[in-house]
Structure formats: structure tokens, C-alpha cells
Amino acid sequence: MNGSPSSGPPWSYRDAVWPAPLSNLAASFAHFGLHLRHLLNPRRSWPYYLLALLPVLGSAGLARLAIDDASRIGTFFQEFAMRALALCALGLGVGVFREDADSGALPMLLLRPRAVVALPLGRWLAVTLFCTLLGGAMVLGIDATLFGTPFSVSSGYFVRQVAAVVFGAMAYAGVFMAIGAWFKSGTGFGLGFLLIVDLIMATQVESLARLSPAHYLAALVQTLPGKELAAAQTADQIPGALLGLLGLAALGCVASVLRLRMDPPGA
Amino acid sequence: MPQPPTPLAPDAVTLEFKRVTRQFGARLALLDVNLQLQPGVVGLLGPNGAGKTTFLNLAAGLTSPTSGAIAWLGGLPRRHPQLDNRIALCADGDQLPRRETALQWVAGLLRLAGCTALIAEQRAKQVLDRVGLSAQQDQLLSKLSRGQRQRVKLAQAFALPAALVLLDEPLNALDPVWRRQVAALIQEAAEAGACVIVSSHILEEVEQLAHFLVLLFKGRLVAAGRQQDIRDMLHNQATVLEITCADPRSLARELLARAPVTLVRIANDTLTIQAADADSLCRALPPAVVASGLVPAQVTTHGDDLVSLFQALAAEVR
Numbered sequence: 001m002n003g004s005p006s007s008g009p010p011w012s013y014r015d016a017v018w019p020a021p022l023s024n025l026a027a028s029f030a031h032f033g034l035h036l037r038h039l040l041n042p043r044r045s046w047p048y049y050l051l052a053l054l055p056v057l058g059s060a061g062l063a064r065l066a067i068d069d070a071s072r073i074g075t076f077f078q079e080f081a082m083r084a085l086a087l088c089a090l091g092l093g094v095g096v097f098r099e100d101a102d103s104g105a106l107p108m109l110l111l112r113p114r115a116v117v118a119l120p121l122g123r124w125l126a127v128t129l130f131c132t133l134l135g136g137a138m139v140l141g142i143d144a145t146l147f148g149t150p151f152s153v154s155s156g157y158f159v160r161q162v163a164a165v166v167f168g169a170m171a172y173a174g175v176f177m178a179i180g181a182w183f184k185s186g187t188g189f190g191l192g193f194l195l196i197v198d199l200i201m202a203t204q205v206e207s208l209a210r211l212s213p214a215h216y217l218a219a220l221v222q223t224l225p226g227k228e229l230a231a232a233q234t235a236d237q238i239p240g241a242l243l244g245l246l247g248l249a250a251l252g253c254v255a256s257v258l259r260l261r262m263d264p265p266g267a
Numbered sequence: 268m269p270q271p272p273t274p275l276a277p278d279a280v281t282l283e284f285k286r287v288t289r290q291f292g293a294r295l296a297l298l299d300v301n302l303q304l305q306p307g308v309v310g311l312l313g314p315n316g317a318g319k320t321t322f323l324n325l326a327a328g329l330t331s332p333t334s335g336a337i338a339w340l341g342g343l344p345r346r347h348p349q350l351d352n353r354i355a356l357c358a359d360g361d362q363l364p365r366r367e368t369a370l371q372w373v374a375g376l377l378r379l380a381g382c383t384a385l386i387a388e389q390r391a392k393q394v395l396d397r398v399g400l401s402a403q404q405d406q407l408l409s410k411l412s413r414g415q416r417q418r419v420k421l422a423q424a425f426a427l428p429a430a431l432v433l434l435d436e437p438l439n440a441l442d443p444v445w446r447r448q449v450a451a452l453i454q455e456a457a458e459a460g461a462c463v464i465v466s467s468h469i470l471e472e473v474e475q476l477a478h479f480l481v482l483l484f485k486g487r488l489v490a491a492g493r494q495q496d497i498r499d500m501l502h503n504q505a506t507v508l509e510i511t512c513a514d515p516r517s518l519a520r521e522l523l524a525r526a527p528v529t530l531v532r533i534a535n536d537t538l539t540i541q542a543a544d545a546d547s548l549c550r551a552l553p554p555a556v557v558a559s560g561l562v563p564a565q566v567t568t569h570g571d572d573l574v575s576l577f578q579a580l581a582a583e584v585r
Contacts, residue, residue, distance in 0.1 A: 012455070013456050016426070016427050019380060019383075019386070021380070022379070022381050034375050034378075041366055099364065103364055104359060104361065105360070105363050105364055107324065107358040108356055108376065109379070111329070111356050112380050262330075264329055
């Protein structure tokens with residue numbers, strides 16, 4: 001139904017004043033807020049809620065089998081929970097620009113004064129926070145179903161789990177945002193990344209493993225058979241792993257900014 | 268603390284293309300375009316694939332030229348702080364974010380431009396009302412018709428007084444009532460000192476609006492000038508008439524006596540006749556028909572449309 005021209009309050013092109021443009025930081029937070037609102041829409045994100053539920057259901061099954069081998073629990077967390085987190089970040093990360101590019105809205109967004117830097121930063125932050133919330137719920141759900149309380153195994157391990165979720169979400173969101181920015185079929189490339197880089201290269205090709213978030217996540221939370229859970233990794237591995245994940249996140253953000261500056265998708 | 272941009276001189280060159288070429292891989296989208304545009308309404312014309320959207324994306328600074336340079340507002344580079352908030356774009360895509368309402372989307376863009384939440388919402392409501400969508404402002408964009416979404420896109424482009432307003436096929440999907448309303452909005456922006464570039468592949472669509480026309484064909488700038496100059500080019504180009512009648516020979520004789528005919532061909536009951544300019548041939552046809560005493564069954568013209576003009580001009584610049 002088409003509306004009719006209004007005879008309401010007078011409107012003039014001239015009657016607005018140019019607002020002072022936001023600073024880069026304020027614009028990033030504005031993009032963050034708008035994108036988080038978009039992500040929190042249940043109609044948008046229900047598949048990710050279900051995906052986050054799967055590892056919790058798996059751990060409940062593990063609990064019923066009464067498996068108390070700590071290294072298996074660690075492996076379960078690494079292999080399933082982190083994969084679920086990666087899949088959530090894949091879906092949300094590649095969609096950061098693609099949805100707006102496909103809908104034709106991205107060029108209009110990019111003309112907001114600070115958009116080229118603030119848009120990827122703000123949206124990356126929103127995807128990271130959303131994935132962290134999902135991952136945090138997974139950690140609590142897994143630990144609660146396996147041990148009755150998150151702190152049953154050890155508080156140190158719990159902290160590592162949380163660090164893995166936060167930094168893993170940062171890295172995966174950055175990497176997949178960049179893949180979505182550079183490739184039209186970003187989901188396919190993202191799945192390729194998960195299969196080739198994260199599953200194969202992270203374990204088989206040592207020199208290229210640094211490109212894989214899974215390589216660093218393994219250093220944070222994977223346990224080794226027969227070792228005590230909390231002592232499975234030496235403490236000096238952890239700063240390197242966190243730095244590696246931060247580096248991948250930064251790489252993804254920079255690659256996205258470059259793409260938006262050079263030749264934005266959909267323009 | 269960022270400051271609002273300072274106003275510019277009203278006659279400043281708003282947009283300047285200096286030997287701009289843009290390639291996408293092996294495909295040439297724009298070739299060696301030289302152009303200066305001043306405030307007012309500019310019609311950007313060309314058939315599909317002429318390079319209009321590439322031109323607008325370059326003008327918006329969204330993409331960079333492969334070679335050449337673009338300057339805004341008297342010579343500024345794209346990332347200059349004085350350009351903040353002064354370029355508005357209504358892009359070509361017709362979907363928009365599906366899960367946002369019209370008000371959320373327009374107000375969100377205004378907040379990103381630097382408006383406070385209160386002012387953004389107030390201004391968004393005003394501009395949506397101006398495009399007749401106050402009743403639909405809280406509807407999801409996916410629930411709006413194509414014409415309504417087009418008006419939402421236009422609303423965000425006109426929400427703030429920009430110096431350069433780029434509208435990619437803005438009249439698509441609009442009914443005649445809203446075409447007039449949008450035309451008024453475009454004029455209002457131009458009167459406020461903006462350079463409004465309106466792209467279209469239909470001359471009639473922009474001739475009411477634009478004082479200056481830019482014609483692109485296969486990535487080349489084939490003509491740029493006042494509307495009347497372009498109209499004259501259209502009237503002066505070779506035109507072919509195909510007339511079906513009972514006695515094409517006698518009609519050809521009458522036309523030869525009245526118009527500068529350059530080609531005559533008769534096949535069965537069809538006369539094909541070409542003249543150097545459309546106007547003289549069209550003026551000669553009625554008296555020739557009367558003099559021959561024939562009643563043409565069908566008259567078809569070729570070569571007096573915009574595509575033919577594009578082709579003729581492109582052949583000249585090759």
C-alpha cells in the first residue's frame with residue numbers, strides 16, 4: 001500500500017544542521033550497539049542458540065556414561081564446545097558485511113563519517129560479545145552437567161575455559177569477518193578454513209599452525225592423557241596462546257578495514 | 268572534539284573527475300572520464316552496463332579509481348574531515364535489512380552520522396513523514412512494498428543536508444504521485460546548494476529534473492552538457508522511418524521533395540527512409556502523406572531514442 005504525500009508538519013531540507021561527526025571510538029560503540037541489537041533478535045539468532053546447546057547435551061550424555069577421565073573431558077571441551085563456538089562465529093562473522101552487502105545497505109552505511117574503521121571494529125566487538133555469551137553459557141552448561149558445578153575440576157581450568165571462550169570468540173569472529181568481507185561465498189570459505197586450517201593444519205603442519213585459532217586454543221584447554229587437568233599445559237604457553245588469538249583477531253579486523261577501504265562488497 | 272564542517276561557497280565545484288578510469292579485473296567500467304559538476308541537479312544517463320553505478324560509487328568515494336583522481340568540494344580528497352556528513356547516497360539495491368523497522372534503520376544511520384538518539388529519532392520521523400511513511404515507520408522493512416522501501420532509502424539520503432547527493436535509479440518502483448514528490452525533494456536539495464546526481468537509463472525520467480546531463484555508454488563519457496544541448500543532439504541525429512502503405516513509391520517521391528533524405532529503400536509495401544535529422548523528417552511526413560493521398564498502415568521510427576544517441580556518440584568518440 002502506498003502512502004499519500006503528507007500535509008503534516010512542515011519539513012525542510014535545510015532545517016537540519018550538520019551534527020559534529022562522532023569520534024572513531026564513539027562510532028565504533030554506535031555500530032557495536034546497533035549490531036548487538038540485531039544479533040540479540042531471537043528471529044535472527046535462534047540457530048546459534050540451538051548450536052550452543054548441542055555440546056551441553058553431549059556433556060549430559062557423557063555424564064550419564066559416568067566417564068570421569070579428566071583428559072577426555074578436556075578433549076570433549078576442545079573438540080566439541082570450541083567447534084560449536086567456531087561454527088557460531090562462522091555464521092555470524094561472515095554475515096557481518098554480507099547481509100548488508102546483499103541487501104544493498106552497505107554503501108549507505110559506509111558513507112557515515114567514521115564507518116570504514118568503526119563499522120568492522122564495532123561489529124566485530126558485537127559478534128565477539130555475542131559468541132562469548134553463547135560460549136560462556138556452554139562452559140557453564142558443560143561443567144554443570146558433568147560436575148554439578150563449574151568449579152568441580154579446578155578453578156584454574158575453569159579460568160582457562162573462560163579465557164579460551166573469550167579469546168577464541170575474538171579470533172574466530174575476526175577471521176570469519178575478514179573471510180566474509182573478501183569472499184562472496186564466505187560461508188564456504190569459512191567452512192574450508194575450519195576443515196583445512198583448523199582441523200588439519202593445526203595438528204599436522206607445524207609451520208602453518210600459527211594461522212589456526214584451534215592451535216592456540218589447544219594450548220589453553222586441551223589436556224593430555226594421563227596428566228593432571230590443571231597442570232596439562234605449562235604456564236608459559238598461555239600468554240603466547242592469548243597473544244596468538246589476539247593477533248588473529250587483529251589480522252581479521254585489519255583485513256576487513258582494508259577491504260572496505262579498497263573495494264567494499266556490494267558497492 | 269570533531270567540529271561540524273564549515274559551509275562552502277555556493278558556486279564551488281562539488282565534484283571533479285580527472286581522467287578517471289576504473290577497471291574490475293579485465294572489465295573496463297569507466298574509461299578516462301573528465302568532468303566537473305557544480306551544485307544543481309545532474310542527470311546521469313546511460314543504458315544498463317554503461318557504468319552509472321560505478322560512477323556513483325567513485326563519486327561517493329566508496330571505491331577508488333584505477334587511474335586518475337577525484338576531488339570533492341573544491342579539491343578535497345575523500346578522507347578529508349570537511350567531507351564528513353556531506354555525501355549522501357541512495358544505492359541501487361532494493362532489499363534493505365529485513366529485521367529492522369523503517370524508523371530503526373533511518374534513525375540508526377542518523378546516529379552513526381553523529382546525531383544524538385533523540386534528534387536522530389525526531390529527524391527520522393520527520394523525513395519518513397515527508398516520504399509518506401509515517402504510518403509504516405514501525406513496520407519491518409521486509410514487510411514494506413518495493414516502492415515503500417525505495418522511499419525509505421530516499422528518506423535516509425535526504426535526512427541531512429548534504430553537499431553531494433547521489434541517487435542511483437531513485438524513481439524505480441515509485442508510482443507517479445511519489446515520482447513528483449521525490450522530484451520536489453530533489454529540487455529542494457538542489458535549491459539548498461547541493462549537487463544532486465540522479466542516475467537513470469530513461470531520458471524522460473530525468474529531463475524534468477536535471478539542468479545538466481551526463482551521458483555514459485560502455486564506460487565512456489559520450490556527452491555532458493545542458494539538457495537542451497543533449498536534446499538537440501537527439502533531434503539532429505540520423506533517423507530512420509519505416510512506413511507501410513499501399514504505394515510506397517509515391518510517398519517516397521513526396522518525402523524526397525520535402526526532407527534532406529539520405530537513404531530510400533522500398534521492399535514490397537514498406538518504405539524505409541533515412542534523414543539527417545529527426546525533426547525535418549517528422550515535419551515532412553504529414554504533408555507528404557496528404558500530398559500522396561495515402562493512408563499509412565504503420566509508421567515505425569528508429570534512431571531517435573536515447574540508446575541510438577548513445578551508440579552514435581560512442582561511435583564518434585571511438
